Amino acid sequence: MILFLGARPVVPRPAVLRPVAPRSVVPRPVTAPPVPPSPPVRPSPRVRRHGRGVTLTAPYRRIFAVPGTRAFTAANLLARLPMGMLSVSAVLMIAGTRGSYALAGAVVATGLTATALVGPLTARLIDRYGQSRIAVPATVIAALGSLSLLLCVHYDAPAWALFASYIATATTPNTGGMSRARWAHLFRGDPAARHTANSFEQAADELCFMLGPVLATLLCTAFLPEAGTAVAAALLLTGVLLFAAQRGTEPPVAPRTTGRPRSPLRLPGLSPLLLTFLATGAVFGSLEVVTIAFADVHGVRPAAGGMLALQAAGSCAAGLLYGLLRPTGPAGSRFLGCVAAMSALMPLPLAAASTGSLPALAVALLLAGMATAPTMVTGMGLLQSRTPAAQLNEGMTLAVTALLAGIAAGSAAGGWAVDHLAGPGPAYVMPATAAALALAVTMSRRKGLRSRAR
Structure with missing residues (x-):
């Protein structure tokens, strides 16, 4: 009842006019009854669950709140997916057309060895001249190598041409490393944020290597043996171009030193x-x-x-x-x-x-x-x-x-x-x-x- 009265608007009663001599009347102040404090409002179970969810994902929400991080991450994921597709697609394409798993395995092993040798050199150039200046031409060379392998297989070229074509793909830049370098630059003074970013990058690696072989197998078996290699090369080139276009988050090139830098x-x-x-x-x-x-x-x-x-x-x-x-x-x-x-x-x-x-x-x-x-x-x-x-x-x-x-x-x-x-x-x-x-x-x-x- 008190709450009801307290909620009603209080309006002073109108003065009643009587036939008497006029005199000055001072109206009495009208005060409303005190309103007791409202009880605390408890959030609904849905709100509480949402609050816990926000708290749980806060580390990831914080790193992706930085401008430009979502754009370069999406582009890098597009460029990283082919990493789990290229070798599987090459094996299925070569073995499916040449009928030799031994030849397919030898070609992929040769390309893997070349990548181990060329990869650090490509990364050194990226550190020296910047991601956008080196990653794009290196990816173009790698995509042309994949295209050459596809044409050699399709037109029944000699076996040595397969090896030469796949060796050219060794210039593929380390897309995951470039993404981690951007996180390290953005959060160079925040170890906790770098830890969260590195965890996300590792999960992204696992996701790409989980989905890549499945997509490659589907393309090579449901469509053409060359489809997996063609799609992988197109995704790689598109993803790197979009990634390199995000210049706002690119780490700056370190100034050159007079002496030769020591190898890591x-x-x-x-x-x-x-x-x-x-x-x-x-x-x-x-x-x-x-x-x-x-x-x-x-x-x-x-x-x-x-x-x-x-x-x-x-x-x-x-x-x-x-x-x-x-x-x-x-x-x-x-x-x-x-x-x-x-x-x-x-x-x-x-x-x-x-x-x-x-x-x-x-x-x-x-x-x-x-x-x-x-x-x-x-x-x-x-x-x-x-x-x-x-x-x-x-x-x-x-x-x-x-x-x-x-x-x-x-x-x-x-x-x-x-x-x-x-x-x-x-x-x-x-x-x-x-x-x-x-x-x-x-x-x-x-x-x-x-x-x-x-």
Whole structure:
């Protein structure tokens, strides 16, 4: 009742005129009854859930609130998707038209070796002259190499022409490294934001390598054997052109020094990181080959792609969640913990394969993948803290080169294990061994991995 009265407007009563002599009348002030304070309004459950969601995604919302970050990220994702398409498309195109997986594998292996040699040189030029000035012509050369490979396959050119064409694709710039360099420049004074950005970039890598092979296989099998290579080259060129056009977030070119800059390989603490990346690449390479062989033995080879996608999905999800955590403690100790977690989870596929159950193996691959992204995120953060800004692209490309070399070695070791260890089930010991080797290297070089980065 009090609330009702308090809510009513209070209007003074009108004066009543009486036939008396006029006199001055002072009206009495009219005051409204006091209104009690309203009880606190509780937000609805939907609002509370939304509030928690905003808090949960706040680190990512904060980094993408910087002008220009969404534009260069979208363009870079478009340019990065072909990284998971080119090799698969080349194998399917060459094997489908020439009928030789050996020739297809040799061509791709040669291109991988050329990329490992040329990639750091391209990155050095990017550091010296800028992303837009070097990445665009380098991508044009790589796209022409893919187009040449497509034409050579289509018109039945000699085998040496296939090798020469695919070698030309080695000039493809490290698109992920260029994106990480932009984040490092934008948040050079904010380690927490760099951690979130590196986590997002690693999740993007996993997403592209998860979707790329699936898209390449669909294009090459549903349309033409050359369709995968053509689409990959077009996406790469379009994405790099759009990425290079975002000049507002491009890192400035460091001033030249009179002396010759020291190679990042000679920087203190970088060698242990590269060795760990090498062993981590061996985990990826052996896991892929052994999983394909396991599915083939059980008569479900088409399911191998989905099982490997689960491993990448686990890594992608873990990378995004890891980016929400605020890094604490020395970066070297965090890196050691991540490598130890990877070493502890990687034996799970071996245990699941011993049961012969495909669903159990799929779950084990999902869990095993959850430690790889945090390892790469922390490792890339360490690399950025130890590499001068003028050589950042070159340093990150060296890390990618170590990963590629490890993938090649792991693929060979996984194939050997499948043939010599009584089937693909026991061959899962190879990725577990590679993860243990990564932990051993990290622990043996623990002093070199200590960093002041937080």
